[in-house]
Amino acid sequence: MFTKIHHIAFVVEDIESSMTSFEENYGMELLTRGEMTAQYQIPQEIDVALYQAGDNIVELIEPLSDEGWTYDVLQEQGxxxxxxxxAVDDIRESMAELESRGIRIWDDEPSQGFAWKVVTLEPEDTLVPMQLVEETD
Known part of the structure; x- marks a missing residue:
């Protein structure tokens, strides 16, 4: 089902200082950055910066409001x-397969990421918080 690790995400309180750290300390180059609405059960505004790390992406996420999963995780853990x-080849097929195995999906429909469709799996049903991503470009 999974074809590779697509990205690993970190939640941050200050995306500007986190970006500076990634760039100055680790020599990483910014792929793209933008504000978007994440679905994570309820719509929430986030600021996202993406960095390439080999074949994978590192994602920095700062919540822009004081509600939702992203904000809650930041408040709980810093x-x-x-x-x-x-990454999966067919996100809807993967959703159906996981649901048939009893793994709940937060999203009824995939939402649009930067260049991919994405759904979030119910964290109570997984070892760690997980998403499925189907690249669209």
Whole structure:
């Protein structure tokens, strides 16, 4: 089902200082950055910066409001690990397969990421917070 690790995400309180750290300390180059609406059960505004790390992407996410899963995780744990996303060839087929195995999906429909469709799996049903991603470009 999973074809590779697509991205690893970190939630941060200050995306600007986190970006500076990634660029100055680790020599990473910014792929893209933008504000978007994430679905994570309820719509929430986030600021996202993406960095290439070999064949994978590192995602920094700052919540822009004081509600939703992203904000709650930041308040509970501070800066750090948020989720891992696995690439799949067909997101709807993968959703159906996981649901048939009893793994709940937060999203009824995939939402649009930067250049991919994405759904979030119910964290209670997985070892760690996980997403499925189908690249669209």
């Amino acid at each position: 800066d750090g690990w948020f989720h891992i996303a696995f």
